Amino acid sequence: MTDILMPKATAVWLVDNTSLTFEQIAAFCGLHPLEVRGIADGDVARDIRGVDPITGGQLTREELDKAQENSAYFMKAVVSRHAELMKAHKPAPKYTPVSRRQDRPDAIAWFVRNHPEVTxxxxxxxxxxxxxxxxxxxSRTHWNSANxxxxxxVTLGLVGQLALDELVRKAADKKAKDDARKGGATLQAVAAPEEPVEPEFVPEERERRGAEPTAASVFGTKE
Structure with a gap:
């Protein structure tokens, strides 16, 4: 189904001016049937003014009459030139002036040598x-490899510094994620230093003394 301009405004007009079912209007405008029911009940798009799709060139009178006669028929929108202009177009490839094209191999060599992570x-x-x-x-098979x-x-004027920095950053982030996904380099755990073992305490043996001292040995004897 071709997208139409101002779908809610078109749905408002179809609800007010036709006998189409909610499903038919929803399919044509790209809305949900409950949303169309809300428009009919005045709960949705209350302040939106209806737009006639026939006058706007998005629907033919024949399609409308055919749909009103058959509730199982879903209308086909007319391809609008404005709708085609609103579609996003693929950006054109980067253009490099002829005077700068001979410098590109030098820039490529710079990337190969300094930033191998850039794809x-x-x-x-x-x-x-x-x-x-x-x-x-x-691979140094370029016809001008010797030069x-x-x-x-950036020095060659092929790209701005901000664009280059952004590219290198993205490439580095992607490489880091890929390395982490593959396991990467694992750090070995550092062994904890061994605690010094205190020597077991062994009480010193007391010197064995001879016989117990007597008074005579201490004070002597009278002769």
Whole structure:
């Protein structure tokens, strides 16, 4: 189903001016049937003015009459030129001036030497080059390999410093996540230092004395 402009305003007009079912209006406007019922009850889109899809070129009178005659028929919107213009378009590939294209191999060599974590796809998108050219620079099979030397792409004027920093940061973050997912380098636990063992206390033996002293041995005898 082709998206239409101002779907709620169109649904308001269809509710007020046709005998279509809620399901038919919902399918044409890209809304939920309960939302269309809310419009009919005045609970939804109360302040929205209805827009005639026939006058706006989004619906033909024949389609409307056919749908009103058959409640099982769902209307098809007319392809609108405005709707086509509103669709998001894929951005054009990065354009590099002819005068700068000869500098791209030098920038590629700089990435290969200084930031191997940046993927070929990221380099290709940033510099507007091809993966084949990147591989030829890396393997030194490029036709001008003898004259290629690594040069910062910012210095060459191929990219801004902010864009380069952002690219390198994203590549580094992705590499860190991949390494963590694969297990990465594990740190060995440091053994705790052994506590000094105190020697067991052994009481010293008392010197064995001879016989018990007597008064005679202490004071002597009278002769």
């Amino acid at each position: 070929d796809a990221q380099i290709s998108k940033l510099l507007g080059t091809t993966k084949a050219t990147i591989e030829s620079v890396r 290629i030397k690594p040069v910062d792409p």
